[in-house]
Amino acid sequence: MRIENQxxxxxxxxxxxAQLQSSFIREILKVTQRPEITSFAGGxxxxxxxxxxxxxxxxxxVLSEQGKVSLQYGPTDGYPLLREWIANSLSTPDSKxxxxxxxxxxxxxxxxxxxxxxxxxxxxxxxxxxxxxLGALQAFSVYRPNxxxxxxxxxxxxxxxxxxxxxxxxxxxxxxxxxxxxxxxxSLARRQELVETCARxxxxxxxxxxxxxxxxxxxxxxxxxxxxxDGVIYMGSFSKVLTPGxxxxxxxxxxPLARRLELxxxxxxxxxxxxxxxxxxxxxxxxxxxxxxxxxxxxxxDQCQVMLNSIEQYFPEGVQWTRPEGGMFIWVTLPEQIDAMxxxxxxLENNIAFVPGAxxxxxxxxxxxxxxxxxxxxxxxxxxxxxxxxxxxKEMMAA
Amino acid sequence: MRIENQxxxxxxxxxxxAQLQSSFIREILKVTQRPEITSFAGGxxxxxxxxxxxxxxxxxxVLSEQGKVSLQYGPTDGYPLLREWIANSLSTPDSKxxxxxxxxxxxxxxxxxxxxxxxxxxxxxxxxxxxxxLGALQAFSVYRPNxxxxxxxxxxxxxxxxxxxxxxxxxxxxxxxxxxxxxxxxSLARRQELVETCARxxxxxxxxxxxxxxxxxxxxxxxxxxxxxDGVIYMGSFSKVLTPGxxxxxxxxxxPLARRLELxxxxxxxxxxxxxxxxxxxxxxxxxxxxxxxxxxxxxxDQCQVMLNSIEQYFPEGVQWTRPEGGMFIWVTLPEQIDAMxxxxxxLENNIAFVPGAxxxxxxxxxxxxxxxxxxxxxxxxxxxxxxxxxxxKEMMAA
Numbered sequence: 168m169r170i171e172n173q174x175x176x177x178x179x180x181x182x183x184x185a186q187l188q189s190s191f192i193r194e195i196l197k198v199t200q201r202p203e204i205t206s207f208a209g210g211x212x213x214x215x216x217x218x219x220x221x222x223x224x225x226x227x228x229v230l231s232e233q234g235k236v237s238l239q240y241g242p243t244d245g246y247p248l249l250r251e252w253i254a255n256s257l258s259t260p261d262s263k264x265x266x267x268x269x270x271x272x273x274x275x276x277x278x279x280x281x282x283x284x285x286x287x288x289x290x291x292x293x294x295x296x297x298x299x300x301l302g303a304l305q306a307f308s309v310y311r312p313n314x315x316x317x318x319x320x321x322x323x324x325x326x327x328x329x330x331x332x333x334x335x336x337x338x339x340x341x342x343x344x345x346x347x348x349x350x351x352x353x354s355l356a357r358r359q360e361l362v363e364t365c366a367r368x369x370x371x372x373x374x375x376x377x378x379x380x381x382x383x384x385x386x387x388x389x390x391x392x393x394x395x396x397d398g399v400i401y402m403g404s405f406s407k408v409l410t411p412g413x414x415x416x417x418x419x420x421x422x423p424l425a426r427r428l429e430l431x432x433x434x435x436x437x438x439x440x441x442x443x444x445x446x447x448x449x450x451x452x453x454x455x456x457x458x459x460x461x462x463x464x465x466x467x468x469d470q471c472q473v474m475l476n477s478i479e480q481y482f483p484e485g486v487q488w489t490r491p492e493g494g495m496f497i498w499v500t501l502p503e504q505i506d507a508m509x510x511x512x513x514x515l516e517n518n519i520a521f522v523p524g525a526x527x528x529x530x531x532x533x534x535x536x537x538x539x540x541x542x543x544x545x546x547x548x549x550x551x552x553x554x555x556x557x558x559x560x561k562e563m564m565a566a
Numbered sequence: 567m568r569i570e571n572q573x574x575x576x577x578x579x580x581x582x583x584a585q586l587q588s589s590f591i592r593e594i595l596k597v598t599q600r601p602e603i604t605s606f607a608g609g610x611x612x613x614x615x616x617x618x619x620x621x622x623x624x625x626x627x628v629l630s631e632q633g634k635v636s637l638q639y640g641p642t643d644g645y646p647l648l649r650e651w652i653a654n655s656l657s658t659p660d661s662k663x664x665x666x667x668x669x670x671x672x673x674x675x676x677x678x679x680x681x682x683x684x685x686x687x688x689x690x691x692x693x694x695x696x697x698x699x700l701g702a703l704q705a706f707s708v709y710r711p712n713x714x715x716x717x718x719x720x721x722x723x724x725x726x727x728x729x730x731x732x733x734x735x736x737x738x739x740x741x742x743x744x745x746x747x748x749x750x751x752x753s754l755a756r757r758q759e760l761v762e763t764c765a766r767x768x769x770x771x772x773x774x775x776x777x778x779x780x781x782x783x784x785x786x787x788x789x790x791x792x793x794x795x796d797g798v799i800y801m802g803s804f805s806k807v808l809t810p811g812x813x814x815x816x817x818x819x820x821x822p823l824a825r826r827l828e829l830x831x832x833x834x835x836x837x838x839x840x841x842x843x844x845x846x847x848x849x850x851x852x853x854x855x856x857x858x859x860x861x862x863x864x865x866x867x868d869q870c871q872v873m874l875n876s877i878e879q880y881f882p883e884g885v886q887w888t889r890p891e892g893g894m895f896i897w898v899t900l901p902e903q904i905d906a907m908x909x910x911x912x913x914l915e916n917n918i919a920f921v922p923g924a925x926x927x928x929x930x931x932x933x934x935x936x937x938x939x940x941x942x943x944x945x946x947x948x949x950x951x952x953x954x955x956x957x958x959x960k961e962m963m964a965a
Contacts, residue, residue, distance in 0.1 A: 169660045170761045170794040174768035178822050179736060181709070184684045187829035193642070211639050219633030226625040234618030238809035240610050243592070261568045273672050273813075277835040284708065285583045305833045309683065310580070337578060362569045369573035395569040410637035412840040414672075423577050430586035434704045436676040440839065441811040 186308045190301060191526040199520040205552040207539040208520040210347065210495065214543075216463045217410045218455075225449040226442075233445065241441030243433045245271025245417070249448040253417055257401065262393040268419050270428050273439045275377060275404040275416030278428075279306035281435065282373065282400065282418070285427045286337050287312045294332065294339040296324050298527035298536070300347045300375065303340055312337070314529035323351040326361040330368065338371045338400075343391055344379040345494025348527045348538040352388060352492065362394040371424075375402045380460050382493035383468030397421050405447055407495075408460055413443050467495065467542050470549060474541040477550045481557030483564060497539045498524070505563050507537040513559050519552050585707045589700060590925040598919040604951040606938040607919040609746065609894065613942075615862045616809045617854075624848040625841075632844065640840030642832045644670025644816070648847040652816055656800065661792040667818050669827050672838045674776060674803040674815030677827075678705035680834065681772065681799065681817070684826045685736045686711045693731065693738040695723050697926035697935070699746045699774065702739055711736070713928035722750040725760040729767065737770045737799075742790055743778040744893025747926045747937040751787060751891065761793040770823075774801045779859050781892035782867030796820050804846055806894075807859055812842050866894065866941050869948060873940040876949045880956030882963060896938045897923070904962050906936040912958050918951050 192210060199206040229237050244250065250269040257264045272278045279302065287293060287310035295304065297316040304314070317339065318328040324341055333339070341361070343353040353361065365372040374391040382388075392401040404416035420428055432438070474497060478488055487500040501507060507523040514520065524536025541549060591609060598605040628636050643649065649668040656663045671677045678701065686692060686709035694703065696715040703713070716738065717727040723740055732738070740760070742752040752760065764771040773790040781787075791800040803815035819827055831837070873896060877887055886899040900906060906922040913919065923935025940948060 169792070170758070170765050170797075174766060176768050176770055176797055176820065178770075178820075180684055180826055181687045181690070183687075184826050184830065187684075187826065187833060189829055190832060193832065214634035214638055217634055217637045219629060219637065222637065223626060223629035223633065226629065227622060230618060230622035230625060234622065235613035235616055238616045238618065238621065238811040239613055240805075240810045273835045273838075276833075280834045285579055285586075288580045288582075291580070302833075302836075309830070309833050359569070366569050367573060369575050371575055371577075393568070398569075398575055406639075411639045412637040414835065414837070414839045421575065427579055427583050427586065430588055431583065431708070433589060433592065434586060434701075434708050435679045435834075436672045436813065437701070438813070439672075440813045440842065443839065443842075 183309050183311060186311060190305055192301060192522055195520060195522060198515065204518050204520055205544060205548050206520040207541070207544065207552065208522045209540050209543055212407050212411060212542060213466065216466060218459055221450055221455065222410065222446070225446045229442065229445045229449055237442040237445045239441065241438050241444070243438045244429050245269065245439065246441060246444035246448060249444045252448060252452060253403070253419070257390070257392060257419060259393045262396045264392070264396060264419060268422060268425050270418050270420070270425060270432060271439045271444055272416045272418055272432070273436065274406060274411070274414040275375065275402045275418070276302055276306060278402045278416055278418035279303050280309070281428050281431045282338070283307045283310040284431045284435070285424070286371070292336040294329070294336050295529050296341055296346065298348055298524060298533070299340065299529060300342060301526050303375065304529055307340070316528070316530045322357060323349070323353045324357070324361060326357065326364045329364050329370070333368045333370050336370055338373055339365060340373045340375065342375045344376055344388060345381065345491055345496070347378070347494070348496055348522070348524065349498040350489045350491030350494050350496045355388065358389065358391060358394065362391050362399065366395055366398050371400060372398060373400045373402065377404045377407050378494035380408050381464060381467060381495070383464055383471060384492045392419060400424065408456055408463065409447065409450065413447070415439065415443055415447055470541045470544070470546060473546040473549050474539065474553060477553035481554045483557065483561045485564065486560060495540050495542045497541065499537050499539060500533070501535040501560065502564060503535050505560070506534050508534065510537070510559060510563060513563070514556060517555050517559065519555055582708050582710060585710060589704055591700060591921055594919060594921060597914065603917050603919055604943060604947050605919040606940070606943065606951065607921045608939050608942055611806050611810060611941060612865065615865060617858055620849055620854065621809065621845065624845045628841065628844045628848055636841040636844045638840065640837050640843070642837045643828050644668065644838065645840060645843035645847060648843045651847060651851060652802070652818070656789070656791060656818060658792045661795045663791070663795060663818060667821060667824050669817050669819070669824060669831060670838045670843055671815045671817055671831070672835065673805060673810070673813040674774065674801045674817070675701055675705060677801045677815055677817035678702050679708070680827050680830045681737070682706045682709040683830045683834070684823070685770070691735040693728070693735050694928050695740055695745065697747055697923060697932070698739065698928060699741060700925050702774065703928055706739070715927070715929045721756060722748070722752045723756070723760060725756065725763045728763050728769070732767045732769050735769055737772055738764060739772045739774065741774045743775055743787060744780065744890055744895070746777070746893070747895055747921070747923065748897040749888045749890030749893050749895045754787065757788065757790060757793065761790050761798065765794050765797050770799060771797060772799045772801065776803045776806050777893035779807050780863060780866060780894070782863055782870060783891045791818065799823065807855055807862065808846065808849065812846070814838065814842055814846055869940045869943070869945060870896070872945040872948045873938065873952060876952035880953045882956065882960045884963065885959060894939050894941045896940065898936050898938060899932070900934040900959065901963060902934050904959070905933050907933065909936070909958060909962060912962070913955060916954050916958065918954055
């Protein structure tokens with residue numbers, strides 16, 4: 168029965184497939200699975216925060232009461248009650264978000280892919296922060312845009328730099344809250360300036376917001392979405408506030424774009440699992456997140472403070488770092504002559520991992536930067552790991 | 567706080583977004599949700615076949631015993647034990663399939679999208695059956711190929727027509743088992759000729775096989791994959807043998823392609839839900855499908871026979887139809903002057919729905935064709951509905 172394969176296939180991949188590279192982070196994560204490693208590299212939430220029993224009970228309830236519906240094909244745009252819940256939770260007295268604007272996605276990574284599919288042609292100008300989220304660069308890259316890096320300063324994205332570079336741009340992609348990788352958040356004044364500038368330029372503004380609810384001080388900042396629902400595309404996710412392994416996110420878009428995204432989603436994977444959406448609705452509908460999120464804030468906030476204190480104590484003069492008030496990451500800038508890749512080699516020899524900053528830049532990388540995550544490592548290991556890192560940095564600076 | 571939007575966004579979509587159309591089937595399905603409609607239009611499996619209690623128990627077990635792992639991010643290629651189970655279930659003594667060849671996807675629709683992403687450039691020649699699966703045409707269309715229709719006869723795809731048209735083609739997409747929409751299956755001799763021809767031409771051959779296990783007579787036919795694992799890309803799914811709402815499929819590819827598909831998947835949605843994969847592994851690992859699939863075969867096989875008998879009884883001379891031995895669909899060819907869209911209008915007035923054949927053609931549509939599904943309608947309604955359809959066809963033929 169087996170056929171002799173006379174002409175082995177000479178695979179011809181698409182030009183876009185040539186852009187595909189494995190995420191550097193995912194490669195590092197493979198190395199850092201070893202238990203002796205203290206890993207500040209991960210972008211994974213802490214499993215200590217997963218409400219396993221609540222999820223188990225919700226799966227049980229939905230499958231017991233609505234088994235056949237939950238296991239059947241569902242609508243492309245998502246489970247109506249969950250879309251309505253999301254629209255309500257995002258609405259403010261000033262800006263009403265409609266369920267029709269909400270498209271459920273398989274994690275917010277899929278929203279990035281769909282946005283790329285619908286908005287980016289080969290060579291399209293796409294504006295991104297400096298640095299920006301690696302997964303977004305990866306998702307958009309497939310559609311072969313021309314990335315233009317928007318200047319940032321210590322307060323994050325600098326809106327005043329936009330008019331000079333925005334001409335013909337298809338979109339601006341930003342993470343205004345506790346940005347990945349820098350941990351920076353935009354001030355209220357800067358948010359207003361950013362949204363006003365984009366509105367004036369007619370430039371679609373993507374607000375990627377996986378960490379917005381994870382603020383460790385004060386109240387969450389207002390969303391860009393609510394400042395201009397006609398011009399802002401909002402991306403949210405249940406990964407950081409509930410659990411990531413269920414792959415559930417959403418994108419909220421002005422109606423003409425929402426409809427295109429829905430069509431793209433239909434061609435891409437028909438719809439996101441109906442069962443998962445019904446279960447998450449069951450979990451969130453009576454306010455579970457408002458009790459649950461404070462427990463995540465407490466855990467991450469304490470660990471963030473431990474890491475900041477340790478950095479203050481152990482990192483030498485000449486090193487700079489961000490002081491995030493939420494999210495998962497601290498961003499470190501070494502003296503210019505020090506290459507964070509080389510520091511990583513030495514750190515791994517000492518069983519410590521982090522992510523070098525270079526892959527987060529769409530254009531010229533700052534090789535003297537790196538990202539630290541504080542969410543999955545307990546306080547005593549944070550202190551010990553940062554102490555070692557501090558020593559290694561001092562040694563490299565002395566050399 | 568709300569910003570005045572002086573310049574409403576003039577949305578500029580990508581050129582590929584212009585290709586996006588809603589599936590005609592999904593549009594019809596919206597019409598046919600009404601309870602008074604007898605719908606032969608759906609491609610949905612019958613919820614009567616969903617093993618709800620087995621799924622409920624498996625979710626409960628996985629979440630009770632491995633809650634934190636199942637709810638965390640997982641590997642892009644999928645849950646290792648399920649990939650191994652799939653590789654083993656597809657292996658034969660002659661052809662061993664490796665777990666590394668298996669990529670888990672969010673339904674097999676996503677495998678189509680990933681294959682398009684990795685293999686199709688704008689203008690690439692892509693060979694498809696005449697007619698072919700609408701969802702595949704839709705998924706590939708996004709990447710703007712040049713579709714070339716491969717001739718078919720009453721036995722399905724005609725391999726002898728390939729050498730004249732295959733030059734430079736990126737792939738041939740085929741459903742050899744109980745094809746959607748025609749219900750046709752390739753004979754053993756034709757399978758061998760097809761696989762040999764593609765191997766000789768160095769032409770990658772995609773075997774899409776959602777219905778292969780749903781054979782109502784005899785043994786399942788050998789898979790093209792096992793005839794030439796180095797040249798055949800195989801797509802499978804749990805949608806038709808377990809449940810579709812969980813969105814779980816897989817693609818099995820020669821290693822160089824499998825690696826590219828994994829990278830494309832990473833950029834697209836990181837990975838498919840870890841929990842779902844662990845639950846499905848829990849369900850299938852001890853042989854559940856070998857008891858469960860025969861119950862689906864019995865239900866669908868009986869309804870298929872009722873529909874074939876009713877067509878025999880009620881459809882007038884001059885109408886032709888396929889006699890599938892498995893799957894979900896019967897394909898009807900009317901006399902050439904009769905437009906199935908017009909028949910649909912009259913059928914809907916009589917509360918009966920089906921899917922006209924035209925959207926299943928990549929190039930010139932045969933407007934006198936339509937597809938009937940027999941899986942979700944009980945026998946007495948099949949008989950009554952087919953009787954009405956027969957009457958309407960007779961009236962149109964007489965006019």
